[in-house]
Amino acid sequence: MKKKQIDDDAVLVVGLGRFGTAIASTLDGLGREVLAIERDPVLVQQWSHRFRIIEGDATSADALEQAGAREFGVAVVGIGSSLEASVLATANLADLGMKQIWAKATSRSHGRILRRIGAHHVVYPEYDAGARVAHMVSGKMLDYIEMEDGFSIIKMRPPRDIQGFTMAESKVRERFGVTIIGVKAPGQPFEYATEETKIGPEDVIIVSGDSALLEEFANR
Template sequence: MTKSSRSFAVVGLGAFGSTVAAELARFGNRVIGLDLDEKRVAQMSNTLSSALIVDTTDEGALREAGIDRYDVALVAVGRDIQASILTVMNLKLLGMETLWAKASNKTHHRILVKLGVDRVILPEQEMGRHIAQMLNNPVLQDYVSLGNGFSVVNVVIPQRMDGRELASLGIGTTHDLRLLGLMRGSEFRHPTDDMRLAPEDKLILLGKRAELRLFGDSL
């Protein structure tokens, strides 16, 4: 394999790792999946570019699998903290350019950060915050956190606002937010102040989470 295209290695093919690996493959990327569990590897063999049974705590086994020829690695081993740490150390030794890892708790998170992992993920906490946002205000249909308190969200326009001018929402004036675009059905539109809203329009907004919540509450 050459590095002419972006390639991914996913270590650990449990529910989290296999989902990420399958989605990366669906996007057209070259993806290798590694796990000690023969059944998990077999289940992913037709989905990924390659799926191998490998003890990733063994640097030699990782090297033999050709892992050093991949651009990005995700260590999705969560419960076995020792295996996760050893795998991360081996990937660093092999010169992995970009390394993400799943943590099972805050202590695990701190250790992975100290080892130089580029992004440490606590899936349950991140998904919990995501769900809480949507339960708290159903018009905030989806969001992506950008860090430093900023997020991008989809806000669904309710039925009662049908026909109102976009300018009446106070985006950029009353509310310190930036409107990135508007989705009407499957069509993306560049909004103008005199545009009139339709039910189920989705506004794509950038701003700080507190201001986004206030805007959602105002709808």
């Protein structure tokens, strides 16, 4: 029997709660091949017009086999309402040799379990969203993305003491330990920052660096 080819760009989404639905809809909009598997027939009917979806129970290895899970290079487990279902679905995908498994976790202990049974990436949507909003509420940040190892990227208005100066003149990296990646002036497209870029008071700047240093820079 000929072995089926794996499509590294194709994504299998398991579970169509808010998280899984957002993943599947966005990937579909980006032109990626997506197949969702969901055991709730109401959700299957609701989303069947948007992307490919089949009714099935991913806690069953046989159901995943029948769905053709082995043909997908990436799987996203979006189950959050049932710890048992999340763990079983992730374990089944790991047993199938899935190259990349992304799994949603609702707690740190849940995340540790998912990693131990084979998830390559664990995400914490509620925690990440809460941390992002907290940073925005507590300071002058317009947006906040925490990467890893204490590195973050933020969107903010420029501090008063760098307004009207070029990047070379303000020496942001030397003075504050952070890097201005780009600048967006009102009504203008985003531009990558150069030594000649002048920062205006109404500009929006994108800044990267250590999270603690970014907090200090944003709250100047």
